[in-house]
Amino acid sequence: MKTDGRPRDAPDLDAAPDGTGALDEIFGALSDPTRRAIIARLTDGPCSVGELGAPFAMSAPAISKHLAVLERAGLIARWKTGRVHHCRLLADPLAHAGAWIEQHQAFWENQLDALEDYLDREEETCNQPPPKQQD
């Protein structure tokens, strides 16, 4: 079986036992607008590195550096067919980062639930005087 055209394996997300190192790399990679734009382009499907870099007012080595950051974070895979380098997006690291955010977004609901519990308890234990009527 030929290996031409097959992407290289992406870094293992479990390299750090709790995925901490991976999240550092993933969120770090996402903190740059050029790298986010590259990801956005790759959501249309794989493409050559030349085609990928064309819309950016940036040198080929500068684009290559951004691709290296994305590759290190496991967000993309790069491979070579003949003399042409290609890229494609990998799903797992985005899912990993999304799961972390989703888990911590739940805090909002938790805090609202806690407030509701608190108010329920207050209602049970307090005998407040009725509010003054405004005439």
Next chain:
Amino acid sequence: MKTDGRPRDAPDLDAAPDGTGALDEIFGALSDPTRRAIIARLTDGPCSVGELGAPFAMSAPAISKHLAVLERAGLIARWKTGRVHHCRLLADPLAHAGAWIEQHQAFWENQLDALEDYLDREEETCNQPPPKQQD
């Protein structure tokens, strides 16, 4: 109305027209394990800066720097009651980052749909010989 104990306003997510600058700050803030641990702690509710920094083997100024990064990204609000500084988590920036990831995660489904369409078209246009019967 007293303003003691009220958090300062968080930075406006729309400061950059497309939220690009905000996403740089948010993802950058999330790329550090200490800052993610601070966020995780704040999902239990607001607390004092002293209490927040206690579990970390880190100087108060180092913690303060991390809090400044989180505050600049709009992820937390800090305020002072008497001589005690407090922090709480803000929901919008996490939601903003989560929405970006979710939108780009959809690429996976898009690519599967595109593949399905392609296979459907192939099936319609090709007249393949029927598969050999195995007796």
